[in-house]
Amino acid sequence: MSAWLITGAASGLGHSLAEEVLGRGENVVLTSRRLEPMNDLAAKYPDSSLVLSLDVTNADQRAEVVARAERQFGGIDVLVNNAGIDFVGAIEEQDESDYRAVFEVNFFAPLALTRLVLPGMRERDRGTIVNISSMDGLASLPANGLYSASKFALEGLTEALWQEIEPLGLRAIVIQPGSFRTGIEQRTLVSGQPIDAYAATAGAFRQMMGSLTPEMFPGDPARAAKAVYEVVTSENPPHWVPLGSDAYRRIGVKLEALQREFEAGKELAHSTDYPGSGPAVL
Numbered sequence: 001m002s003a004w005l006i007t008g009a010a011s012g013l014g015h016s017l018a019e020e021v022l023g024r025g026e027n028v029v030l031t032s033r034r035l036e037p038m039n040d041l042a043a044k045y046p047d048s049s050l051v052l053s054l055d056v057t058n059a060d061q062r063a064e065v066v067a068r069a070e071r072q073f074g075g076i077d078v079l080v081n082n083a084g085i086d087f088v089g090a091i092e093e094q095d096e097s098d099y100r101a102v103f104e105v106n107f108f109a110p111l112a113l114t115r116l117v118l119p120g121m122r123e124r125d126r127g128t129i130v131n132i133s134s135m136d137g138l139a140s141l142p143a144n145g146l147y148s149a150s151k152f153a154l155e156g157l158t159e160a161l162w163q164e165i166e167p168l169g170l171r172a173i174v175i176q177p178g179s180f181r182t183g184i185e186q187r188t189l190v191s192g193q194p195i196d197a198y199a200a201t202a203g204a205f206r207q208m209m210g211s212l213t214p215e216m217f218p219g220d221p222a223r224a225a226k227a228v229y230e231v232v233t234s235e236n237p238p239h240w241v242p243l244g245s246d247a248y249r250r251i252g253v254k255l256e257a258l259q260r261e262f263e264a265g266k267e268l269a270h271s272t273d274y275p276g277s278g279p280a281v282l
Helices: 012-023 036-044 059-073 096-124 145-168 202-209 221-232 245-264 267-271
Strands: 003-006 027-032 049-053 078-079 128-132 171-177 238-245
Touching: 003 012, 003 059, 003 267, 012 027, 012 036, 012 221, 027 036, 049 059, 059 096, 059 128, 078 171, 096 128, 096 145, 096 245, 128 145, 145 171, 171 221, 171 245, 221 238, 238 245, 245 267
Parallel strands: 003 027, 003 078, 027 049, 078 128, 128 171, 171 238
Antiparallel strands: none
16 A cells, blocks of 8 residues: 655645545545645545645645654655646736746745655655646746746656656656646636737737636546556556647647757757767766
8 A cells, every 4th residue: 555645635636636546545645725625535535544734835844744644654655746826927927926936836845845755765665756747847838938937847857856766766757737627727817917018929818817617628637637546556657648638739739849940950959069079978
């Protein structure tokens, strides 16, 4: 029986994943700033669940949650960094306090929690870090650039992480969800004052946010939760896991565009080496 620690478990994918994992007979530490939405699962699975309050940006709370989880279940086998926030607005428009908050929640908190659980995982020679990114973590959009930047950073961190920890018997995985019916449209906030010059780009995205309905989100959180569980518990999981048809499509378009420009830039790239230089060290 494994022990999972899931952040942002009060709603959306985090809640669905906690329900899936508990239903599989595993132990789960459910964390969020709001306890009430997690109490249904705690009541249904009293022996295998632990509900804890956690503001992921609070260092003392992070340390206490990890310590409580390790005392309760003897260690953390899977950390799921799921908590996240988003502010919409052009890069020039957004308030600094908002985009700094985005990085604190979406990047620095997962980094800190990862560093807290790794010593125990290394000691037990097993463990998996699951970082919930987004299709925006590989393919950015106007008005969502700062959220995307936080997810790009999380993906870069995870890519380095798996190269560091796989030789130790540990694993790290990036999940890249598309648009899922998690209620995210109600939690996404607008930052800053609109600038007329961006009306056709970021402004159009802002306008769309006001008319979103659940039907515009094709992804099923319950099916995503099942997919994440099966990936994490598989013998040889992939490193990148797109979820949702829209994520697969948008990431595919980005990769094709990147490949075209990469191939077109071959001559220019090689032209900047010292003449006669040998192969690169890295």
